[in-house]
Amino acid sequence: MTPRIGKIALVTGGSRGLGRSTTLALAKVGIDTVFTYHTQAAQAAEVVREVERLGAHAVALPLDVSDVASFAHFTDRLREILRFTWSRTHLDILVNNAGIGLTGPIESVSEDMFDRLMSVHLKGVFFLTQAVLPVLADGGRIVNLSTGLTRFALPGYAAYAMMKGGIEVFTRYLAKELGPRGISVNTVAPGAIETDFGGGVVRDNIALNKIIASQTALGRVGLPDDIGPVIAALVSDDNRWINAQRIEASGGMFL
Numbered sequence: 611m612t613p614r615i616g617k618i619a620l621v622t623g624g625s626r627g628l629g630r631s632t633t634l635a636l637a638k639v640g641i642d643t644v645f646t647y648h649t650q651a652a653q654a655a656e657v658v659r660e661v662e663r664l665g666a667h668a669v670a671l672p673l674d675v676s677d678v679a680s681f682a683h684f685t686d687r688l689r690e691i692l693r694f695t696w697s698r699t700h701l702d703i704l705v706n707n708a709g710i711g712l713t714g715p716i717e718s719v720s721e722d723m724f725d726r727l728m729s730v731h732l733k734g735v736f737f738l739t740q741a742v743l744p745v746l747a748d749g750g751r752i753v754n755l756s757t758g759l760t761r762f763a764l765p766g767y768a769a770y771a772m773m774k775g776g777i778e779v780f781t782r783y784l785a786k787e788l789g790p791r792g793i794s795v796n797t798v799a800p801g802a803i804e805t806d807f808g809g810g811v812v813r814d815n816i817a818l819n820k821i822i823a824s825q826t827a828l829g830r831v832g833l834p835d836d837i838g839p840v841i842a843a844l845v846s847d848d849n850r851w852i853n854a855q856r857i858e859a860s861g862g863m864f865l
Contacts, residue, residue, distance in 0.1 A: 671691070752793060754777050
């Protein structure tokens with residue numbers, strides 16, 4: 611199919627979970643996507659097919675978001691794809707979604723675990739955003755993914771939540787520094803979601819699922835498709851005046 615000349619987003623970690631939901635939600639409102647995947651090439655190809663069935667266009671690119679040294683090459687490849695696929699030089703939207711789920715009580719968190727979380731959730735987001743900024747159009751949008759765990763505390767998530775707290779601070783600084791370019795930057799903070807994140811514990815542990823549901827105002831655990839449409843709505847022209855905000859999408863957890 612011949613891609614339309616409309617808005618184009620870059621979504622990291624788009625082959626599964628919240629990234630897949632975001633890519634499909636964007637397609638439903640007419641936004642094309644370049645999305646990244648780490649190892650799940652077959653899943654990424656299926657997402658491309660799903661996007662095309664929705665009448666939009668997507669390109670899947672491999673990327674290890676913890677490998678900062680690869681970002682210059684990735685950005686060069688991104689420019690090539692924009693030029694040859696859309697005859698464009700710039701993106702309109704960046705969604706920093708890719709992540710890993712590693713948990714453990716503070717006394718048992720190893721330096722390796724801490725460093726892996728930081729390289730993906732904090733360092734990787736900072737330097738990938740830095741690399742992509744020259745490719746992001748003036749007047750564009752950035753959405754960073756955080757977590758409800760920056761508002762409430764659950765044992766075992768200290769290191770992960772620390773990284774996401776840093777992302778929320780980074781969001782505000784991005785909004786301040788990119789304001790002269792007309793780029794708005796916001797954080798979306800999901801609550802507990804039924805995905806394979808963290809080994810699928812929220813989805814597969816029935817007892818935990820029930821506990822979370824009982825502490826959520828809407829009476830259930832979140833689904834990936836509760837989040838993608840939030841991001842799609844946030845980057846719409848109707849929400850252009852929302853900037854530097856943390857928007858929690860948790861169904862009302864721990865109110």
